[in-house]
Amino acid sequence: MQSSMAGSEDDNHHLIRSDDRQHPANLIPELCRKFWSLGWVTGTGGGTSIRDDDLVYLAPSGVQKELMKSEDIYVLELSKQVDPKKRVYLRSPPSLKPSQCTPLFIAAFTKRGAGCCIHTHSQWAVLVTLLLENQPANKTLFEINNIEQIKGFGKGYQKQGALGYHDTLRIPVIENTPFEEDLTESLEAAMDMYPDTYAVLVRRHGVYVWGETVHKAKTQAESLDYLFQLAVEMRKLGLPWLSDIA
Numbered sequence: 019m020q021s022s023m024a025g026s027e028d029d030n031h032h033l034i035r036s037d038d039r040q041h042p043a044n045l046i047p048e049l050c051r052k053f054w055s056l057g058w059v060t061g062t063g064g065g066t067s068i069r070d071d072d073l074v075y076l077a078p079s080g081v082q083k084e085l086m087k088s089e090d091i092y093v094l095e096l097s098k099q100v101d102p103k104k105r106v107y108l109r110s111p112p113s114l115k116p117s118q119c120t121p122l123f124i125a126a127f128t129k130r131g132a133g134c135c136i137h138t139h140s141q142w143a144v145l146v147t148l149l150l151e152n153q154p155a156n157k158t159l160f161e162i163n164n165i166e167q168i169k170g171f172g173k174g175y176q177k178q179g180a181l182g183y184h185d186t187l188r189i190p191v192i193e194n195t196p197f198e199e200d201l202t203e204s205l206e207a208a209m210d211m212y213p214d215t216y217a218v219l220v221r222r223h224g225v226y227v228w229g230e231t232v233h234k235a236k237t238q239a240e241s242l243d244y245l246f247q248l249a250v251e252m253r254k255l256g257l258p259w260l261s262d263i264a
């Protein structure tokens with residue numbers, strides 16, 4: 019590592035420097051590269067954050083997600099965040115900006131004890147919100163049942179086990195705002211209204227998905243994207259998302 023890249027002691031560079039592939043500062047760039055290849059974080063949109071106990075690792079704003087490096091990662095202490103308008107970072111890479119998704123990731127960590135939160139701009143997620151927007155009722159809830167992939171979701175916060183094949187998966191939808199950080203209040207309200215959800219759709223924007231671990235957040239994000247794509251295709255074929263098979 020060149021000293022110019024390593025920065026000074028003040029940068030807290032040691033927080034993001036590890037040979038362990040599973041270290042959050044190594045894992046976030048690797049995950050973002052995978053998500054970029056899926057079209058989830060195109061054009062610097064979307065992001066990922068991992069919490070390790072009280073330390074939160076965040077992808078920065080405006081960085082091409084497939085080119086991100088460990089050096090680009092922000093770090094903060096969750097317990098030290100008193101005022102959302104004056105966020106305190108342990109590590110702030112020079113010449114980068116913190117992600118506007120930060121308060122939304124923090125909501126998943128503080129309100130749901132999540133270990134990882136993934137935000138995608140997947141076209142399937144956006145299309146599902148558009149389909150809901152154009153239906154006469156129930157514009158703010160995506161529901162689907164009797165699809166095998168639903169088993170990829172946990173039953174809910176502090177509940178054991180996964181959803182079953184016949185269970186109905188429900189994902190609330192919140193309205194988009196011009197500035198991403200302004201979504202925080204409605205995202206938190208959706209979490210309160212649907213305490214068992216692991217995801218919130220944002221109309222015409224994308225989805226936030228979280229899980230207790232990186233593994234769970236990633237598999238839930240993948241399962242969800244699969245279901246969103248399926249749902250769009252089902253709607254094109256005139257097939258309902260809910261069926262009464264039991």
Ligand SMILES: [Zn+2]
Nearest residue numbers: 063064198224
């Ligand atoms: Zn976004």
